[in-house]
Amino acid sequence: MAIKEVNFGDIGARAAAADEEFHGDKMMINIGPSHPATHGVLRLKVELDGEVVTKCDPVIGYLHRGDEKIAENMTYNQFIPYTDRLDYIGPIHNNVTFALAVEKVAGLEVPPRCQAIRVICCELARLQSHLVGVGVYGMDCGALTVFMYTFTIREKLYNLFEELCGARFTTSYTRIGGLARDIPEGWLGNVLKVMNDLEPVIEETDKLLTRNRIFWDRTVGVGVVTKEEAISYGLTGPNLRGSGVAVDLRKDVPYLGYENYDFDVPIGTSGDCYDRWLVRIEEMRQSIRIIRQAVDQMPDGPWYAEDAKRIFKPMKDKVLTSMEELIQNFMLVTEGPQIPAGEAYFEAENPKGILGFYVVSKGGGVPYRLKIRSPSFCNLSILPKMVPGHIVPDIPVLLGSLDFVLGECDR
Amino acid sequence: MKAQMKTILEAHPYLIERESADWPAFNCPQDRLMDCLQSLQEEHGFDFLADLTAIDHFDAQPRFEVVYQLFSTERHEYLRIATPCGGDPDPVCPSVVPLWKTANWHEREAYDMFGIEFSGHPDLRRILMWDGYPYHPLRKEFPLAGKEVEFPDEGLREATGKTVLPAPMMGGPFHASQTGSMAKREPRADDESWNEARDRADIQDEENLPPRELRDKH
Numbered sequence: 001m002a003i004k005e006v007n008f009g010d011i012g013a014r015a016a017a018a019d020e021e022f023h024g025d026k027m028m029i030n031i032g033p034s035h036p037a038t039h040g041v042l043r044l045k046v047e048l049d050g051e052v053v054t055k056c057d058p059v060i061g062y063l064h065r066g067d068e069k070i071a072e073n074m075t076y077n078q079f080i081p082y083t084d085r086l087d088y089i090g091p092i093h094n095n096v097t098f099a100l101a102v103e104k105v106a107g108l109e110v111p112p113r114c115q116a117i118r119v120i121c122c123e124l125a126r127l128q129s130h131l132v133g134v135g136v137y138g139m140d141c142g143a144l145t146v147f148m149y150t151f152t153i154r155e156k157l158y159n160l161f162e163e164l165c166g167a168r169f170t171t172s173y174t175r176i177g178g179l180a181r182d183i184p185e186g187w188l189g190n191v192l193k194v195m196n197d198l199e200p201v202i203e204e205t206d207k208l209l210t211r212n213r214i215f216w217d218r219t220v221g222v223g224v225v226t227k228e229e230a231i232s233y234g235l236t237g238p239n240l241r242g243s244g245v246a247v248d249l250r251k252d253v254p255y256l257g258y259e260n261y262d263f264d265v266p267i268g269t270s271g272d273c274y275d276r277w278l279v280r281i282e283e284m285r286q287s288i289r290i291i292r293q294a295v296d297q298m299p300d301g302p303w304y305a306e307d308a309k310r311i312f313k314p315m316k317d318k319v320l321t322s323m324e325e326l327i328q329n330f331m332l333v334t335e336g337p338q339i340p341a342g343e344a345y346f347e348a349e350n351p352k353g354i355l356g357f358y359v360v361s362k363g364g365g366v367p368y369r370l371k372i373r374s375p376s377f378c379n380l381s382i383l384p385k386m387v388p389g390h391i392v393p394d395i396p397v398l399l400g401s402l403d404f405v406l407g408e409c410d411r
Numbered sequence: 412m413k414a415q416m417k418t419i420l421e422a423h424p425y426l427i428e429r430e431s432a433d434w435p436a437f438n439c440p441q442d443r444l445m446d447c448l449q450s451l452q453e454e455h456g457f458d459f460l461a462d463l464t465a466i467d468h469f470d471a472q473p474r475f476e477v478v479y480q481l482f483s484t485e486r487h488e489y490l491r492i493a494t495p496c497g498g499d500p501d502p503v504c505p506s507v508v509p510l511w512k513t514a515n516w517h518e519r520e521a522y523d524m525f526g527i528e529f530s531g532h533p534d535l536r537r538i539l540m541w542d543g544y545p546y547h548p549l550r551k552e553f554p555l556a557g558k559e560v561e562f563p564d565e566g567l568r569e570a571t572g573k574t575v576l577p578a579p580m581m582g583g584p585f586h587a588s589q590t591g592s593m594a595k596r597e598p599r600a601d602d603e604s605w606n607e608a609r610d611r612a613d614i615q616d617e618e619n620l621p622p623r624e625l626r627d628k629h
Contacts, residue, residue, distance in 0.1 A: 061539035066557075068524075069548055073555050105432045231459055231484060234513025245484060247459075252487035342432040345480045345491060347461060356462055358480065373462040373480075381516040410539060 026054060033062045037140060037396035040406030044383070048392065056387035058380055063410035071370040075336025076102050076176050079370070084170040086374060086408040089132050090125030090351045092161065092171045094408075099174040100255060101346035101357035102367075106176070106339045108308055112299045114178055115256045119294045120191065121164075121173065122256070122348075123287040127198065128157045129351030130280045130287075133403040137277060138209055140400030141218040146205050153201045156194045163187055176337045177312035178304025188295045195288050202284050210281065219273040223386055223398045226271060233385065234378040237353030238279040239402055243271035249349040260297075261290045273401035280403070310338040336365020352376055352403060372411050376404035415488070419455055423447050429493055436491035444494045445505055448479065452510055457481035457490055460507070463517035465496075465525045469551040475502040475527055496527055506532040524549035 032043040041062035047055035067086070071079045083098045084091040096118045103110065110118075131150040138146030158168040163184055165173040173180050209215045225235065230243035240247055248265040250258040266282035268275025304312050313332045314325040341363040347356035353375025360369040379402050387398060416435050420426060425443050429436040439447050451457040462480040475496040482489050496502035506529035507514045518529040519538040526547035529535060537544060543563045546553055556577040562568045 061537075061541070064539040066548060069553075069555060107432060229512075232512040234460060234511065247484050247487075253489075342430060343436075344432040345462065345489065346433065347482075354461070356480070358462060358464060358478070360466060369466050371462065371464040373464075377516065377520075378513055381513055385512070 031395065033059070038399060039136065039404065042380070042399070042404075042406055042409075044387070044395070046387070046392075046395070051391045053388050053390055053392065053395070056384050058383045060377075060380065060406070061410055063406045065411065067411040068370055068372060071367055073366070075365040076339065076367065077337060079367075080174060081170065081172045084172055086372065086411065087129070087350060087352055087355070087376070087405045088169070088407050089405055090129035091169065092121045092173055093125035093129075093348070093350050094355060095171060095174040096122055096256075097346070097348040097350060097355050098357055099176055100348060101344065101359050102176045102337075102339060104344040104346045105342050105359050105361050106308070106311060106337075108177055108305055108311060110178060110305050111302045112257065113301045114303045114305075116294050116298050117179060117183055117303065118174070119256050119258065119261070120291055123291045123294070124157055124160065124191075126287045126351045127284055128154055129403075130284050131157075133351075133400075134205060134277070134280055134284075137400040137403070138205075138215075140396040141209075141215055143209060143212070143215065146208055149201050149205055149208075153194075153198050156197060160187070160191060160194060163190065175304070175312060176339075177308045182303045188298060191291060192295055195291055199285075199288060202281065202288075206281050210278070216274070218394075218397055219277060219401070221270075221272050221274075222390065222394055223273045223401055224271050225382065225386065229382070229385065230271065233382040235353070235382060236375050236378060237350065238276055238283060239353060239379050241266065242268035242276035242279045244268055249347060249354060253347075255346075255348060258290075261293050263290050273397055276401045276403075312337070338365060339363070339367075347373070350375060352405060352408065353379055355408075374408040374411060376406070376409040377411075379404055380409055415455070415486075419451070419490075422450065422454070429491070431491060434489035434491060436493065439492050439494050441494050441496065441504065444492075445507070445510075448481075448492065448507055448510055451481060451490065451492070456483045456485050457488075459484050460511040460513050460517075461489070463507070463514055463521065465521045465527055465549075467525060467549065467551050473497045473502075474499045475525060477504045477521065477527065479507070500526065502527045504529055506530060508532055523547070526550065 027048045029046055029048060030043060031046060032038040033041040038044065043059040043062065045057040045059060046053050065085075067082050070082060080095055080098060083094040086094045131154045135147040135150030138144070161171055162168045164187060165171050165180055225233075225239070225243045227243050227245055230240050230245055235243065236247070244267050246265060246267050249255070250263075251265055263286045264282075266279050266286070268279055306312075309328060310332075314328050318325040319329045320326075339361045341361055343358070343360045345356060345358045347354045354373070355375055356371075356373030358369070358371035358373065359367055362368045382402075383398075387395060390398065419437075423439075423443070426437040426439055426447065429438045459482040460479065461482045462478075464478050466476045466478060468474055468476065473495040477494050477496055479492045479494075480489060481492065494504065496504045502525070504527055506518055508518065508529075508531070515532070515534070516538060518532055519534075519536060521527050522529060522532075522535055523537040523539050524547055536542065540548065541563045545560060546558060548557070554577070557575075559577055560575050562571070562573070562575060
């Protein structure tokens with residue numbers, strides 16, 4: 001039996017030629033602005049070499065409504081509903097931050113009860129936002145179940161907001177110098193009940209994904225942001241802390257009496273997608289801790305700044321019976337809260353990161369300039385640095401781990 | 412904080428204190444801005460650029476001002492630096508992207524909204540409005556409703572023959588007109604059969620209705 005010799009020629013040269021042939025040009029593709037993985041109307045122009053991203057250019061502005069221009073044309077209290085629509089996943093925190101910023105220009109301090117209510121609101125907003133962030137992040141990685149758990153419990157948080165201010169979603173709960181109304185009777189008890197229901201959900205979410213092998217493969221070592229990069233790109237919130245920078249304004253520059261609450265600030269070590277996940281999960285536990293303390297220590301007393309007669313509107317029963325209050329009410333509604341001339345920049349630790357308002361007042365009820373420093377805007381600016389080098393299926397994971405909202409990014 | 416401010420003022424005698432309701436603030440002449448910010452970042456620990464924005468003072472001179480909000484991640488203190496931008500209608504300011512990467516998008520936004528040219532910026536394009544948009548909306552002379560402009564895409568322009576209209580401040584699809592009878596401006600008020608799908612050609616009074624092109628959309 002003869003053995004037939006087969007000649008393959010120069011395999012190396014053929015392979016090189018084939019590579020040349022198939023290499024081709026780089027491909028440009030658009031992801032979004034209408035794509036489920038981009039969590040809103042974010043558009044990414046990505047340049048691909050095979051499946052590897054070589055360049056990424058985010059295009060934003062599809063949801064730009066000109067909030068800063070609108071703010072220059074209306075009174076401070078009229079602008080509060082617009083703040084709902086910034087980070088609409090945790091709207092009540094934006095209300096609080098905006099009120100605090102304007103109060104800062106006015107040099108006004110709200111009474112302890114108002115502060116404690118605002119703290120509860122802020123932490124509820126954080127839970128609300130992180131529940132979405134965490135649930136949707138699971139979906140981005142292919143774990144659909146987690147979303148069902150977190151959304152079911154989030155519904156109960158919305159019931160709390162409905163009891164509190166009548167609206168489930170667009171709360172508009174704060175006013176400059178106070179709140180729209182005091183908390184309803186029995187609300188604090190309901191808050192505690194929801195917290196008790198919420199705790200097992202967080203543990204379950206944690207168990208489902210944190211030590212899940214597939215989840216690890218998708219997130220560990222993906223989208224690493226170093227400390228220096230995070231600071232230089234202006235990342236804030238869980239994204240900054242995930243990179244190991246221990247900046248949490250609730251601890252560092254306390255507002256609303258956060259220094260009186262006992263809570264920990266989780267930080268990551270390697271700055272990858274997995275760390276940002278861990279930070280969010282732990283922050284939810286800490287939020288529950290803060291809410292329980294705030295409910296326990298809820299002080300009595302006024303829930304609005306009573307002496308700020310030119311800023312906070314008088315109570316309705318007085319308006320209907322007393323001349324002075326009637327005039328005061330009329331002036332406040334027509335001309336807005338009278339804020340003295342001056343400027344201040346106030347930031348608070350929002351669920352998505354640091355939300356800042358730079359208020360320039362020239363006196364009167366309308367701001368001369370209101371700049372909104374939105375966390376999502378700054379967090380997204382790292383995409384051109386972060387995405388290249390990853391493959392296309394990593395993009396949803398990277399975006400999900402940044403947890404942004406376009407309403408706030410585009411303003 | 413006070414001692415810190417004293418050392419900063421000693422190192423940078425050209426800084427002038429600026430009125431502020433919260434943290435210390437300084438005005439800095441534009442030609443010293445880069446030195447000042449670099450020294451604040453490297454020597455005084457203000458390593459985080461929290462925000463960068465502009466103010467349009469409109470009738471004052473110089474008209475535009477760029478404002479930097481600095482934060483120290485170690486000492487947890489803020490500092491505000493403002494610098495005047497001469498030149499109206501084309502103000503200029505040096506770019507701080509070499510110091511902080513986050514300034515890239517902030518400066519693009521300030522350029523988009525106020526038309527401030529940041530010299531040395533690596534990629535100064537519009538960011539919120541579309542490329543080719545002719546105005547700078549946060550300037551004080553720009554009307555709240557906006558101005559009529561053409562669509563950026565030529566194909567779209569030719570195919571539709573339409574333009575981007577100003578926001579309807581009154582009488583648009585979401586605003587009821589304040590004059591005229593209630594039945595005219597709010598048809599649902601007296602006609603229970605009214606709904607969005609009904610043909611509206613039978614309504615004779617054009618005066619209090621939104622412009623024709625807006626109604627055509629529905």
